[in-house]
Each structure stands twice: as structure tokens, then as C-alpha cells.
Amino acid sequence: MKITQDIKDSTIIMTLDGELDASSSVILDEELSDPEIMKYSKILVDCRNLNYISSAGLGVFISHLQRFEDAQIKLIFFNMQDKVRNVFEILGLDLLMTIVTNYEEAITIADE
């Protein structure tokens, strides 16, 4: 798993590249736990190259969701592959998290 961050004003665009399993999701947890991230109001997660997610990866997002919500930080996923989105849907997480089609849509929702 490779994670890159691109910062634009109050927005972090986090690009996930690779697979999030019980081994690699630790890296994502470290990134999302960084106190620096709380300075931003929008976290846009580019999932184009996220090829796989297991419960460990989902668990990392689940565990940070409330903290971001309480801090009024918007967490938005975009460019998600169908097979990965399906895993979110199996647990109903697509109803609790914001998953949109592409970057333009992510920006529009983030600015609402």
C-alpha cells in the first residue's frame, strides 16, 4: 500500500495505491491518526488504484469516521472500483460513508 497526499488549501487528497489487508492497513491507520490531518476540513480519498480492501481496511475507516464527523471534517471517497465498492455495500457502509463517482463530484459535495 502506497499512500500519497496532495494538499490544496483546506483539502487533503489522499491517493491509495495497492491493497488494504490485515497487514497493510496499519499504514492507513497511521496516516489517518496523524493529528495534522485534523487541521483540514475535507479529506478526499482517491480509490482508483485501490485494488482490494478487507475488513481490516474497512475497520480503519470505520474507526475514524465519528472523530472526523465530530470535527466536521468531510471524508469523501471517489474513483472507487466496483469490486471494492461492493465490499463497502455488503456491510451497508455505502450508506454511512460518502462514496461518489469522480473527483469533480467529490469537490462539489465537499464544498456544499
Place this chain on the structure above:
Amino acid sequence: MNNSIKVSCTKKNLKLIRDFVTDYLEQLALSDVLMNQIVLAVDEICANLIIHANNEDPSKYIYLTITEPKNAVQFEITDNGVAFQSTNYKEPDILEHVRIGKKGGVGIALVKRIMDKVEFSSKDGSNACLLYKKIK
């Protein structure tokens, strides 16, 4: 075609297991979504066995065998670690997990929702998990 693999209990080997299952399933020409679901279910069980049942001890092993009953695919995963207490299993309350910021505990729910049959058994210190999925 090789249908079984022996893997030592480290999390790094989960990728190896997923690649093995993917390679095996290629011949069945499943959809991307279904293929991913099946690989995920096997990965979740193996992750639990490696982390919880065998405490990530690389001197311990898990064994995976894939078979093809009629119109289905079946996985048997065995180990000699601490047996999974399936009677203690409770469906997770995802909203509660979000509220308290809980990281784990949704893997078996995924497996149960994906597979048509999930069975755990133990005998003489050896445990087996059987996963069955209809594919036609």
C-alpha cells in the same frame, strides 16, 4: 492444477494466499465482483487464523485446500491453533462500531454474507473451517 497450499502464520502471507486463490479461480471465469468476494472471504478466515488462533507465530502453519463440488467452489482451511468459538459469534452493530471507533470485528460478518455455507469444526487439537459458494 495445484489446489492446496501451506502457509506460515504471518500477516505478510495473506497476499500469497489471495494470489493462490485468484490463480485457481481464473479458470472459472467469474465476474470481477464475485471473484473478489470469494478471495475476500478466504482472506478474512486466514487473517483470523493467523492473527487470533496462531498469534502470528511463523513456526505455525495454516493449510488451504480448494475443491469444486457440483456448480460450486469449496475451501477448507485447517490449523492447529486456538479454535474459533462460533457459538459466541454475534452479528456486529456497525453503527455502534462507528460510535465507539472500533477497528475490528466485521470480518466474519463479511464471510457469512458472501458464502453460502460457513462451518467451523475442531477435533483432537486440529480446527477446520469450510467455506462453500455456489457459482452457477
